[in-house]
Amino acid sequence: MSLPPPPPLSPRGRRWPLAIWLAAVAVCVLVIANTRFVADLSAFMPRSPDARQQMLLEQLRDGIIARLILVGIEGGDAAQRASLSRELAQRLRQESGIIGVQNGEADIEARDRAWFFDNRYLLSPEVTPQRFSATGLHDAISHSIDGLAGDAGMLLKKILPRDPTGESLALLEQFAGSGQPRKLEGAWASRDGKRALLLIQTNVDGTDTNAQAAALERVRAAFASLPGRSADNRLVMSGTAVFSVASRERIEGDIHRLAAASLVLVILLLLSVYRSPRLLATGLLPVLSGILGGIAAVSLAFGNIHGLTLAFGSTLIGEAVDYSIYFFIQRAAGIDAKRFWRTMWLGVASSLAGFMVLLCSGFPGLAQLGVYSMAGLVCAALTGRHVLPALTPQTLRLADLSRPAALLDRIIAASRRLRPALIALVLAAAAWVLWHGDSLWNRQLNALSTTTRAEQALDESLRADMGAPDMRFIAALTAPDAEHALQAAEAVGAILREEIRAGHLGGFTSPAQILPSLRTQNERRAALPAPAELKAGLDSALATLPLRADRLDGFLADVEHARQQAPLTREGLAGSASALGVDSLLVHRAHDVLVLMPLKAPAGQELIDTAAIEARIHAAGLKDVAVLDILAESTSLFSSYLNEARLLVGGGMIVIFLLLLVALRSLPRALRAVAPLGCSIVLVTAGLLATGHSLTILHLIGLLLVVAIGRNYTLFFDAGSHTGTAQQRRQVQVSILVANLTAVGSFGVLAFSSVPVLSYLGSTVGPGALLAFVAAAILSPTPDADPR
Amino acid sequence: MPKPFLRPLRKPFAALAAVCLLGSVLPAQGAEWNTATLLEQLSKQKSARGSFVEKKYIALLDAPVESSGTLAFTAPDKLEKRTLKPRAELLRLDGNTLQIEQAGKEPMTLALSSYPEVAAFVDSIRATLAGDRKALESSFRIALNGNAAAWTLILSPRYSRMSDVVTRVAISGSQAEVRKIEFSLPDGDRSEMLITRTAP
Numbered sequence A: 001m002s003l004p005p006p007p008p009l010s011p012r013g014r015r016w017p018l019a020i021w022l023a024a025v026a027v028c029v030l031v032i033a034n035t036r037f038v039a040d041l042s043a044f045m046p047r048s049p050d051a052r053q054q055m056l057l058e059q060l061r062d063g064i065i066a067r068l069i070l071v072g073i074e075g076g077d078a079a080q081r082a083s084l085s086r087e088l089a090q091r092l093r094q095e096s097g098i099i100g101v102q103n104g105e106a107d108i109e110a111r112d113r114a115w116f117f118d119n120r121y122l123l124s125p126e127v128t129p130q131r132f133s134a135t136g137l138h139d140a141i142s143h144s145i146d147g148l149a150g151d152a153g154m155l156l157k158k159i160l161p162r163d164p165t166g167e168s169l170a171l172l173e174q175f176a177g178s179g180q181p182r183k184l185e186g187a188w189a190s191r192d193g194k195r196a197l198l199l200i201q202t203n204v205d206g207t208d209t210n211a212q213a214a215a216l217e218r219v220r221a222a223f224a225s226l227p228g229r230s231a232d233n234r235l236v237m238s239g240t241a242v243f244s245v246a247s248r249e250r251i252e253g254d255i256h257r258l259a260a261a262s263l264v265l266v267i268l269l270l271l272s273v274y275r276s277p278r279l280l281a282t283g284l285l286p287v288l289s290g291i292l293g294g295i296a297a298v299s300l301a302f303g304n305i306h307g308l309t310l311a312f313g314s315t316l317i318g319e320a321v322d323y324s325i326y327f328f329i330q331r332a333a334g335i336d337a338k339r340f341w342r343t344m345w346l347g348v349a350s351s352l353a354g355f356m357v358l359l360c361s362g363f364p365g366l367a368q369l370g371v372y373s374m375a376g377l378v379c380a381a382l383t384g385r386h387v388l389p390a391l392t393p394q395t396l397r398l399a400d401l402s403r404p405a406a407l408l409d410r411i412i413a414a415s416r417r418l419r420p421a422l423i424a425l426v427l428a429a430a431a432w433v434l435w436h437g438d439s440l441w442n443r444q445l446n447a448l449s450t451t452t453r454a455e456q457a458l459d460e461s462l463r464a465d466m467g468a469p470d471m472r473f474i475a476a477l478t479a480p481d482a483e484h485a486l487q488a489a490e491a492v493g494a495i496l497r498e499e500i501r502a503g504h505l506g507g508f509t510s511p512a513q514i515l516p517s518l519r520t521q522n523e524r525r526a527a528l529p530a531p532a533e534l535k536a537g538l539d540s541a542l543a544t545l546p547l548r549a550d551r552l553d554g555f556l557a558d559v560e561h562a563r564q565q566a567p568l569t570r571e572g573l574a575g576s577a578s579a580l581g582v583d584s585l586l587v588h589r590a591h592d593v594l595v596l597m598p599l600k601a602p603a604g605q606e607l608i609d610t611a612a613i614e615a616r617i618h619a620a621g622l623k624d625v626a627v628l629d630i631l632a633e634s635t636s637l638f639s640s641y642l643n644e645a646r647l648l649v650g651g652g653m654i655v656i657f658l659l660l661l662v663a664l665r666s667l668p669r670a671l672r673a674v675a676p677l678g679c680s681i682v683l684v685t686a687g688l689l690a691t692g693h694s695l696t697i698l699h700l701i702g703l704l705l706v707v708a709i710g711r712n713y714t715l716f717f718d719a720g721s722h723t724g725t726a727q728q729r730r731q732v733q734v735s736i737l738v739a740n741l742t743a744v745g746s747f748g749v750l751a752f753s754s755v756p757v758l759s760y761l762g763s764t765v766g767p768g769a770l771l772a773f774v775a776a777a778i779l780s781p782t783p784d785a786d787p788r
Numbered sequence B: 001m002p003k004p005f006l007r008p009l010r011k012p013f014a015a016l017a018a019v020c021l022l023g024s025v026l027p028a029q030g031a032e033w034n035t036a037t038l039l040e041q042l043s044k045q046k047s048a049r050g051s052f053v054e055k056k057y058i059a060l061l062d063a064p065v066e067s068s069g070t071l072a073f074t075a076p077d078k079l080e081k082r083t084l085k086p087r088a089e090l091l092r093l094d095g096n097t098l099q100i101e102q103a104g105k106e107p108m109t110l111a112l113s114s115y116p117e118v119a120a121f122v123d124s125i126r127a128t129l130a131g132d133r134k135a136l137e138s139s140f141r142i143a144l145n146g147n148a149a150a151w152t153l154i155l156s157p158r159y160s161r162m163s164d165v166v167t168r169v170a171i172s173g174s175q176a177e178v179r180k181i182e183f184s185l186p187d188g189d190r191s192e193m194l195i196t197r198t199a200p
Helices: A011-032 A053-064 A078-093 A106-118 A134-149 A167-174 A208-225 A240-274 A277-302 A307-332 A339-357 A365-391 A400-436 A453-466 A481-500 A520-529 A532-540 A549-564 A577-583 A610-619 A630-665 A665-691 A698-721 A726-750 A758-779 B010-033 B036-041 B116-130 B133-140
Strands: A037-038 A068-074 A098-102 A182-184 A187-189 A193-204 A234-238 A304-306 A472-479 A586-588 A594-601 A626-629 B047-057 B065-074 B078-085 B089-094 B097-102 B108-111 B140-148 B148-156 B168-174 B177-184 B190-198
Touching: A011 A277, A011 A365, A037 B036, A068 A078, A068 A208, A068 A240, A078 A182, A078 A187, A078 A193, A078 B036, A106 A167, A106 A577, A134 A726, A134 B047, A134 B065, A187 B116, A193 A208, A193 A577, A193 A594, A208 A234, A208 A240, A234 A453, A240 A277, A240 A307, A240 A453, A240 A758, A277 A307, A277 A365, A277 A610, A304 A307, A304 A365, A304 A630, A307 A339, A307 A532, A307 A610, A307 A665, A307 A698, A307 A726, A339 A365, A339 A698, A339 B140, A365 A698, A400 A665, A400 A726, A400 A758, A472 A481, A472 A610, A472 B010, A481 A520, A481 A586, A481 A610, A520 A630, A532 A594, A549 A758, A577 A586, A610 A626, A610 B108, A630 A665, A630 A698, A665 A758, A698 A726, A698 A758, A726 A758, A758 B078, B036 B116, B036 B133, B036 B148, B065 B116, B089 B116, B097 B116, B116 B133, B116 B148, B116 B168, B116 B177, B133 B140, B133 B148
Parallel strands: A037 A304
Antiparallel strands: A068 A193, A068 A234, A098 A193, A182 A187, A187 A193, A472 A594, A472 A626, A586 A594, B047 B065, B047 B190, B065 B078, B078 B089, B089 B097, B097 B108, B140 B148, B148 B168, B168 B177, B177 B190
């Protein structure tokens, strides 16, 4: 040891950092105790720049659609499945928290149909004063009589006496094309007939995963208690709630398992070096402080912390543990603390710069990760700087590392001969990566989804069986209250009906088709003539038709009833299929009401010209209506976020390089410091491509982490080559190797996660850190003067 | 009496029907001509086209309503009924899928098995044209009157969900040509469709 040991701290000087640290820890614990931990997937969905699209995505995610559970009953025969479906529906209808159950039961469907028939004069868009004039009646009734001659004539004649103008058919036409599941033995069944289907609506908020889990459990328990169930009957469920609950379980399971595995790995590694449980415990303090500080900071900044952020947090071990490793091993080697901390702070500063770019990300989850990493690193570094020295003895007795250190030194020295090979390999890999062009990037929306393929396949099959309206094309608008929202929906509906006639549109669904605005209901009621007037009009309308007025007494009575009846309200719909329809399309939110009108492409076409339809709606003076292709919107959003992430990550890397350049005051040294990182990035990217992975945002973040962690290796290799004795240089190299092994271990474990977000990160950073170390060793400068 | 004819008729009631059938058929035709031979003869027709005029006698109306159009059948299970007057309509039956098109409206596709009341109308015609005895007997009891030159096949629904809609279907024709289809409804209304064969 050629340098004198650092001056001993006075007891007072030792106590202050400890006191402050303890106080800070207490504050963090207090904040964390009040933190909400969330696991819904929204944090890793892009946040839309456009407020209108944003609300739409939120609504699709958290609104009624998130409250629907698709249920299938499998096994047994069709009759048994249908009876289980009825029993299950009956039980669930009595459960609190479950608003509606649809399963195609005849009496319930009949009730729903009857509701439409009974209220046809308030619901039909055809009800106008002209229609109920003598000529209007004549035209409508002769049209109905022509209908009797057609294929459905024998079915239509039943409704003609009460509905000679065909209002119920006009209603039916509005819903044409919104498919219903097929029916088998009186209950909804899948297309192949092997599954009975139910649709359940809960009152659980889409973001409340606990309540969603409880609702799913109620369905499972109800099914398990059905007496008619046999051993081969199975219950399958899908929907947003199922996805959320399953992902949360998977993420939580992975966090527990992987965090435990990486902790054990790191502890074993450190114990073998430190040979002292006390030192080990002290060495973990920066990590723990970092995690506490990170969680508290995210909680304060965002109001909650995402499970995935926490999972990344466990990987902070990777960088924070390095601080104590470098500190202990280099201190034991008697390396000047000032010099050591100068290198260390440079590392921390450039990491902060790297993570800071994440704060600009449009992904809330990544912004959380940025805050977490920055706060965590600062806490860990401060703890390492001020608390560790206070708790460590002046002279450290670590395991005797001189022999492995000498071996490592020889290996590193020998590896320098591999430089040409490494450079050739990196150039070849770079060429191969560039040759991929844009296919390098994964722009698929579901690339980061935490649902498994099996879950997605089940969901698709249940949705197809259910004939659920495809929510791809939507006209959306907002209004201050339900009445205005419905009036606007009616105005848009009038334009959409013209588009249907022009063949630009196949059909649309609107909440106003089920629940017209009060204004429209009143207008329709006012269009209905008083009994005497209607009777007179009817007599003259029927003069040339083969139908006598006395057959239509039911019609006269129904019209008079409609004239007197109270207007339809949402409350009056409770429990019916219509309520489900209205709730899913007319969404009450904190400050306004959102209307969603799903659009259907014309027969034989897959696409709708959303821009043209939006232009026509805007031309009619309805400026606030957006016509969206959800798939295209989200894909382009996602793509733009990938581009954003590329810029941010590239920018972060440049910032790190500039910082190094300023700190090292030498372009060649700075270039040497980043060269191994460049090699590692190129090789990891090539490796990912070779194993069939195109790059997502998470891979990019992983590469940024590789730079943040690997940069410490090159800095210390650089510092080591200019540091005192050969023995000290070797100790530095050992500290780098130990730090590297902990990083590779803790990130490598993540690669085995079943959650894509975690495994992408692990499979990038684990190999990346290792390659960065190897490349740093191969490219490390020859020591200034080797005394050997 | 060929053996295959009796084989499916296991239930006594069906057997009784068969005996009645024999009583009506045998004296007129001898052993040469019966339901089996008629259906076999029909099943040899791989395709057929015709124009139709359909009259519906509905009590509610003072006069029958009339429609007309074309019919096309392709063995074994495709049937197309194209109504031209008074309003254009298209019914296309292919296997279990029924496609309905009406002028100015979205085409509709539905599974026939989910709509027994529709199946009663279309399946009786298709199965007869196809000479598909199994399909006919699964839904109807069959009786045959007349002779090869002028026969009438009478189909009575076996199950109530069908007989609630149609009480009787009478299909008449000459040799392998179907000329008239009559539906009788429970409320006394009926429809009558006259078919004129056209060149394929």
